Amino acid sequence: MGESTEQFAADAAGGQAAAQAGSVPGEGRTGHRPDGATRAAQSTGAAVRSRIRDQRRSPARPRLWFELALIGVSYWLYSLVRNAVPEQDVIAQRHATWIWDLEQRLGVAVEHGINHAVDSVGWLIVGMNYYYATLHFIVTIGVLVWLYRSHPGRYAAARTVLFVTTGLALIGFYFYPLAPPRLMTGGGFIDTVKVHDTWGSMASGAAASVSNQYAAMPSMHIGWSLWCGLTIFFLARAAWVRALGLLYPALTLLVIVSTANHFWMDAVGGALCLALGFTAARLLYHVWVYQLPRTKGAPTDDLTVPEQWTLTKVSH
Template identity: 65%
Template sequence: MRAPRAPRVWFEILLIAVSYYVYSLIRNSVPEHEDKALAHADDIWAFQAKLGLAFEDSINHAVDGVHWLVVSMNYYYSTLHYVITIAVFVWLYRKHPGRYGAVRLTLAVTTFAALIGYYLYPLAPPRLMTDTVFIDTVQVHGTWGSTSSGNLANVSNQYAAMPSMHTGWSLWCGITIVMLAKAPWARILGALYPMATIFVIMATANHFWMDAVGGMICLAFGYAAAYAWYGKSVYQLPQQPAVLAKAPA
């Protein structure tokens, strides 16, 4: 069970489909306690203000003043979260099959930890807070494809902001690319991707910076679980799985 092995494409596609379905089912079935979620948002905003680190509204307003930029960020938020993650999975499958299962386990545990956070601590994103100066950039600029507006808002839990899986998944992608890619330009892009994502989630008023910290903690738990299972860093496993010799008849 702990030995690196070559992934099978049909099993991986089925596993990803089932995992995402279960993730969505659990995430969106969490009771949407609006009052509690809004109260938690007020608490976090007040706590950040006490620290002198309540700056998301300034970023939100500055970006909203540049139409092409804020629209680009809206599409970034609603698409790259999935596109880049799938692309990294495909790259791992093709180039690093011996590490694929371990790195996949890291993300799976990270996402499971996030589900616990969604259930125990419903949190409204800044854009849904009442009596604040935050701008809902999707609503204002009519961006398509976001789960925060339109028909998708009715089937997606709008109070699952803590922890931020945009942060957790993008950081997983970035670390994986930096650790395993050979091309310097790829490593640079890998390092920039999670930083850009954290900026985008704050600029579009979808998350507080504390949500990003929550995503990082979940990812750290995911790496720790994979390390405990394999006995070493997932990136230290062999690139290619060992080929088991066929026993003689």
């Protein structure tokens, strides 16, 4: 009788263990196991996630044709959306008046004085007009090319920052049309491109008919120049080149105010978009774009990716 009782208890315990084992998918002979289609889907999903993770962390140089196509399509969409925004003159003028009044109440309305002072120096303001029209694109493209060639491991993350920043700017253009100071009614600002008969703004002269004149908030001249400046500062080796990196957005701020293309608060909007772009890239890549590596004994100048992107997990 005792042996029967013990045998019964042992059998019960064994059955319970078998049931528990069978309840885990893929284990035991009982329970619910995934069918072939489910297992295939799980395997495919894991493979896709692994591939995306590897691509995000790989120091390999991205495919050139893909990057060129991506930049081309992105700029086309940027121009299309930016210039397709309805030009709401009344609302844009109202926003400009509100910003100008706010700056005056805060005692920081310096744009008018700077605009008139710099305009009195002909060669200087003409140079600024051409600066505004050209360097915005030339420097940004140049930094992208330099990143691609010299720091391929950081390229994708840094490019993501730029794209997110620009996408946020398009939202601002659409929902907050803003007349620049030179087009502000009753502002007394000088349209330096028009007065000096130079080309320096898509919203002046013949180009005005195909360009949204009220896409001023946020300023992408500041957003892009800050991106370029920070990239050069953190990744360039020569001290004088890094100094130029910091000087570039500062000079750009002076140019956009002197030419009356932006209020300085537009620059604040551009900087905010850039900060959100860096945050988005941080969430995606799990490391700050320009975070310095801390690999012991490694020559820091030769590293193109943060330490976290190169370490391989060791299974225990």
